[in-house]
Amino acid sequence: MATIRDVARAAGVSIATVSRVFNNQDLVNDETALRVMQAAVACDYWPNEAAKSLTTSHSNAFGVLLPDLFGEFYSEIIRGIDHRARQSGYQILLSSSHASNEDVLNAARAMLGRVDGLMMMTPDGASVETVERIRKRLPVVLLNPGFLAADCGAVSVDNFAGAKAATEHLLGLGHREIAMIAGPAGNSDADGRRRGYQAALAGFGLDPARAVIEPGDFRETAGHAAGLQLLGRTPRPTAVFAANDSMAIGLLGAARECGVRVPEDVAVVGFDDLTIARYLNPPLTTVTIDAYGLGRRAVALMLAAVEGDAGSPAVRETLPAVLTVRESCGTPRRAAVAQSPLLRR
Numbered sequence: 001m002a003t004i005r006d007v008a009r010a011a012g013v014s015i016a017t018v019s020r021v022f023n024n025q026d027l028v029n030d031e032t033a034l035r036v037m038q039a040a041v042a043c044d045y046w047p048n049e050a051a052k053s054l055t056t057s058h059s060n061a062f063g064v065l066l067p068d069l070f071g072e073f074y075s076e077i078i079r080g081i082d083h084r085a086r087q088s089g090y091q092i093l094l095s096s097s098h099a100s101n102e103d104v105l106n107a108a109r110a111m112l113g114r115v116d117g118l119m120m121m122t123p124d125g126a127s128v129e130t131v132e133r134i135r136k137r138l139p140v141v142l143l144n145p146g147f148l149a150a151d152c153g154a155v156s157v158d159n160f161a162g163a164k165a166a167t168e169h170l171l172g173l174g175h176r177e178i179a180m181i182a183g184p185a186g187n188s189d190a191d192g193r194r195r196g197y198q199a200a201l202a203g204f205g206l207d208p209a210r211a212v213i214e215p216g217d218f219r220e221t222a223g224h225a226a227g228l229q230l231l232g233r234t235p236r237p238t239a240v241f242a243a244n245d246s247m248a249i250g251l252l253g254a255a256r257e258c259g260v261r262v263p264e265d266v267a268v269v270g271f272d273d274l275t276i277a278r279y280l281n282p283p284l285t286t287v288t289i290d291a292y293g294l295g296r297r298a299v300a301l302m303l304a305a306v307e308g309d310a311g312s313p314a315v316r317e318t319l320p321a322v323l324t325v326r327e328s329c330g331t332p333r334r335a336a337v338a339q340s341p342l343l344r345r
Contacts (some may be wrong), residue, residue, distance in 0.1 A: 001136060002043035022047045043097075046112050046137065061091045062302055065107050065113035066143075067122075069096040071246065072274050073291050077143065077216035080295025081119060088303055090116075101130040106132045117302045119143060129203055139305040141298050146188030153301035154316040155294060159189050159271075162287035162321025163196025163241070164203075167268045167325055169285070170239045171204045173268060174333040179212040179237035181226040182246045190218070193243045193271060216247045223250025231266070233256045238266060238333070245270035245277050252280060253276060262331030273324055282327035289321045 008015045013036060020028050021036040028036070040047075054235055062085055066074055078094065087090050092117055095107045108118060117139035122131060131149040141153040147156060170178050180197050183190025198208035212233070214226035223242055230237055231254060242248035248270030255262050262268050262282060270277060273288035301315050 001039075002045040004045070005044050006043050007036065007040050009243060010043055011036045013110075023081065025205070030230070044133075046109050059087060059116055060113055061093055061115045062118075062299070063111040063118040064092050064094045064121040065104065065118065066094070066096050069094075073244075073272055076291035077121075077295040077298075080292035080297075081299055082295075084296040084299035088299070090299075101127055104130055105133065108137070111135055116306050117141065119298045119302055122134075122146070132133075139302065141301045141305065143294065143298055144189055146191070148316065151314050152312045153298075153305055155297045155301060156316075156318050157189070157289045157294060158318050158321045158343065159192030160196040160199070162323070163193035163243070163322075164200045165196075165323040166201070166271065166285075166287050167197045167200035167241055169325065170241065170267060170269060170329065171200060173239075173267065173329060173331070175239040176204075176206065177235065177237045178239045178241060179214065179230050181214050181216045181223055181240060181242040181251065183243040183247075184217045185215070190243055197241055202222075216243060218244050218246055220246050220250035220253075223247030225250070226256045227251035227254030228258070231260050233257060236266065239268070240266060240327075241269045241271075243271055243272040245272045245284060248284055248286070252284075263328055267329045269329060272323075278326065280328070285326045285329045286324055287321050288324045291318060294319060 004015055008018045011018065013032060017028060017032065018036055021033045050107055064078065064081055065260050066077070068074055070076070082092055095111070104120070104122065111118065115138065117140045120131070120136060121143040122145055128147050128149050131140060131142070131152060135149060135152055140149070141155065142149065144156050144191045145154050167178060180194065182194050194213070198211065201208045201211055212230065214229055216222035216226050218270070223246060227250060228248065230240060240251060242251055247270055251268060252262060255266065260266055268284065270284050270286040277284040277286050297317060297319065301317070304315060
């Protein structure tokens, strides 16, 4: 980890000069300031702003980086993090909308010295190297990561098992023409749910390569657009698994517009178990995940990393995803196995 001394040595100036440059003082000429900044970039130096005023190495705060703050899923994660952190005497600093590696690094740099550890849900394009660069500076706990990084704790939802259970439930009711509205490409949650859906089909002797999968982005509008496409097909799927509840809600809206009855004409299953799911008409069958608990467990892992034995290995946990059956799936139906285009032949 580069220090201010390393920057001063690389730039051929005094430590005081480097300090003046980063304090935006006017006592350094432009040529020298440029040389210092170039040396800082070359050394990968991160100025610790909070260290100027703090005499302790602890801030009693945790950083939280999420790709978005919109929707009940993220708000429940934040609520779980905040409640558990405050119970242990910590506050949180929150930042969102990190769409690239550089965004993540900039947010982490801004928090350096202000937090004792960082809980982060990496964006789709973030790399292991980016996370490991941050981990060199402070403890990191990953939320629902698409990869594991060295020395980083991690807590995840079992997206694969939840999606597999949802699809198997539809298969068990006799459905064979089961379409899916997928989440965004490259998203680790969406990928796990898609794989679970495909594994369930394969387990019933159906060919996942022939399944109808409409693209989505986890928002209601995507579910509505995908629903219009699916409900307009001939033959129409008898069931649809939406990769989250928001898209399932959009699908229900499309069904109403098309005069398609749920569950009589098409069965619908979602994922997440948003609060509104039980109050829809019909109430939505969905996969229940504990987003609040996900946030609480992330803090527990962070506390272990910050306050525990520094030599202990990073802890990685997976929380269950459990199917909650309501009325949107209907009752068992006769399976038209022989006519299914998904059947392996």
